[in-house]
Amino acid sequence: MIPFNKPYFTGKETHYIEDAVKRGKISGNGDYTKMCQNYFETTFGFKKALLTTSCTDALEMCAILADIKQGDEVIIPSYTFVSTAIAFIRQGAKVIFADSEPNNPNIDTSKIESLITSKTKAIVPVHYAGIACDMDVIMDMANRHDLLVIEDAAQAICATYKGKPLGSIGHMSAFSFHETKNIISGEGGLLAINDERFIKRSEIIWEKGTNRAEFFRGEVNKYGWVDTGSSFLPSEVIAAFLWAQIENIEKIQNKRLEHWEYYYAALKDWAVTNRIELPEIPVFASNNAHMFYLKCDSLKQRDAIIKHLKENDILAVFHYISLHSSPYYVNKHDGRALPYSDRFTKQLLRLPLYYELEPKHIVNKLLSYGS
Numbered sequence: 001m002i003p004f005n006k007p008y009f010t011g012k013e014t015h016y017i018e019d020a021v022k023r024g025k026i027s028g029n030g031d032y033t034k035m036c037q038n039y040f041e042t043t044f045g046f047k048k049a050l051l052t053t054s055c056t057d058a059l060e061m062c063a064i065l066a067d068i069k070q071g072d073e074v075i076i077p078s079y080t081f082v083s084t085a086i087a088f089i090r091q092g093a094k095v096i097f098a099d100s101e102p103n104n105p106n107i108d109t110s111k112i113e114s115l116i117t118s119k120t121k122a123i124v125p126v127h128y129a130g131i132a133c134d135m136d137v138i139m140d141m142a143n144r145h146d147l148l149v150i151e152d153a154a155q156a157i158c159a160t161y162k163g164k165p166l167g168s169i170g171h172m173s174a175f176s177f178h179e180t181k182n183i184i185s186g187e188g189g190l191l192a193i194n195d196e197r198f199i200k201r202s203e204i205i206w207e208k209g210t211n212r213a214e215f216f217r218g219e220v221n222k223y224g225w226v227d228t229g230s231s232f233l234p235s236e237v238i239a240a241f242l243w244a245q246i247e248n249i250e251k252i253q254n255k256r257l258e259h260w261e262y263y264y265a266a267l268k269d270w271a272v273t274n275r276i277e278l279p280e281i282p283v284f285a286s287n288n289a290h291m292f293y294l295k296c297d298s299l300k301q302r303d304a305i306i307k308h309l310k311e312n313d314i315l316a317v318f319h320y321i322s323l324h325s326s327p328y329y330v331n332k333h334d335g336r337a338l339p340y341s342d343r344f345t346k347q348l349l350r351l352p353l354y355y356e357l358e359p360k361h362i363v364n365k366l367l368s369y370g371s
Contacts, residue, residue: 002314002362007179007186008252008355012244020240028233029213032240039246040190044165046173048193050206051242053234055154055176055189059087061232062150062172062191064205065198068093072121076152077107078324078341080126084152085323093121097324099338103280105129105348108340109137116145125170126152130182130290131281132161135169150174153192157182158253159288171195172202182290183245183252185238205229252355256289259359263292263351266363274301274370292351293319299346305369306349312365315352321345 070092149170209229
């Protein structure tokens with residue numbers, strides 16, 4: 001069976017983990033953590049980068065930093081992972097779901113302004129498949145209404161909007177290094193801060209509500225409990241693993257792009273014949289090759305393609321079920337129809353995409369579908 005995903009190992013991960021152990025510190029915020037954080041700050045221009053144990057944790061830190069409280073409203077797309085919503089719900093917010101673009105799973109920017117009320121605190125665009133939302137439009141709305149923008153960049157490492165790295169545009173952002181992402185640490189994430197107002201507090205929240213990080217830098221002569229927070233920082237084992245991936249990020253990205261472009265070139269005529277749409281990259285966005293998906297003509301067609309591929313030992317999978325229709329939130333949603341989000345729920349199909357993939361076999365089996 002060709003799996004949907006296969007984690008890529010550079011060969012240096014265990015070496016760096018062993019080195020971290022030999023250095024005598026494997027709890028958080030050690031040498032490898034600092035190396036990773038410095039890389040993200042210098043390469044992508046974040047004013048502050050903090051490794052976290054997951055992207056979910058990074059989003060929860062964003063919700064705390066945004067001072068989300070009971071009764072606040074936060075606008076997010078319905079077609080996203082549950083973490084995008086739950087990070088804010090746990091702080092007491094009411095999530096206001098927006099529809100997707102007609103031709104792209106990203107949030108429909110033309111619908112956001114109508115959802116803004118006096119209770120709105122933040123907009124959370126999700127860069128689905130590493131493809132940028134229209135951030136100029138979102139930032140303009142946020143500035144006019146005095147709102148925060150928190151980028152869910154879980155899938156968006158190395159992707160850009162008009163040449164600017166995703167995650168560096170909003171007030172803060174969250175990335176994922178889950179084993180399904182482009183660079184990985186098994187579980188892991190990153191909080192990126194772009195607004196200096198949030199830098200000092202972010203470290204405190206990251207360190208269980210204490211000013212411990214300042215103490216170890218010699219900036220204060222003692223540390224204590226000064227704010228809310230949790231143990232959001234990962235161990236040095238995770239950071240050491242991630243460092244091996246960072247060292248090979250260009251090679252990893254180039255190989256993934258090679259696979260993505262092969263899929264696109266080989267399937268474009270077949271897709272037209274079968275009324276299937278391939279991913280659309282807006283002119284303002286780059287492609288980080290996080291995902292290659294098909295937008296099928298119907299749920300029936302998607303199920304048939306999944307079955308056809310599985311019979312040929314290839315695992316292809318669908319993705320999110322719209323959060324506004326989920327068992328947890330369906331009775332809390334305001335009842336608005338979100339047709340494009342529902343369409344992607346029923347029709348989007350993801351093909352295998354990972355470093356060691358040989359996509360030619362998958363393409364050949366797809367081309368035999370419908371013939």
